[in-house]
Amino acid sequence: MRGASRASFATLSEQLTAAHITSAAEANRLGDDLFAVTGLLDSEHGLRRALSDPGKPAAEKGAVAATLLHGKVTERAETLVVAAAESRWASPGDLADAIEQLAIEAKVLGAEADGDLDEVEDELFRFGRVVAGQPELREALSSAWLPQERKQALLGALLGGKVTPATLSLITQMVAHPRGRSLTAALELCADITAQRRQMLIAVVHSAVELSDGQRRRLAAALASTYGHEVHLNVIVDPSVVGGMSVQIGDELIDGTTASRLAAVRRKLTE
Secondary structure, X not given: OOHHHHHHHHHHHHHHHHOOOOOHHHHHHHHHHHHHHHHHHHHOHHXXXXXXXXXXXXXXXXXXHHHHHOOOOOHHHHHHHHHHHOOOOOOHXXXXXXXXXXXXXXXHHHHHHOOOHHHHHHHHHHHHHHHXXXXXHXXXXXXXXXXXXXXHHHHHHHHOOOOOHHHHHHHHHHHHOOOOOOHHXXXXXXXXXXXXXXXXXXXXXXXXXXXXXXXXXXXXXXXXHHHOXXXXXXXXXXXXXXXXXXXXXXXXXXXXXXXXXXXXXXXXXXX
């Protein structure tokens, strides 16, 4: 999101945070309601355009949203969606994207209330790695032909009792409603929002060998000093790097692997 949409979403996110939701059950219900509204906007394109139309008065759009949702979702969900309808959006799609991200934030608030925030971030990352490394699983979960019941059964067999309820809920939602994204991208969105709640940057580290606890602490401290922000490490043991490690934070890659240096030498030899 850019411009007006970014500003509108920031205001809505602040409104969600200011609500001081401390009950996991309340946060999870809010997340479910907001995911349902996202699905409605995705299926009803006319409604989505009407609620995001910059030419219509904000109060009129808010009234439409309130009439549509009153009594069907929680009061907190209705308030957020009405506020979203009254906001300015660069495109109709940004409105639906914003409500989905608020839904993810609500689920993350539920995990925080349960004391599971760290676990959710790690579980999302680990499952993302499993999906990335198993094409057959990725194809099954992303298939438009496999019924949702089969996908849910597969997720239950893989994750039931092994991850927190918030993680299972988020993964199930991303599988059921990918919204045109790859499953990997959808899981990354959830992980990023979780990290933002913890006010941490995510560093994806590729290392030839497993890092000790001491090495992890020193690397996290060095990166935090460099970026001026606490950093959470997701470490991937990757023999292809040969030696050293690479660190990716957002779009920035710090590559200190032997493999990259060897590749640079080969390129120079062929010039």
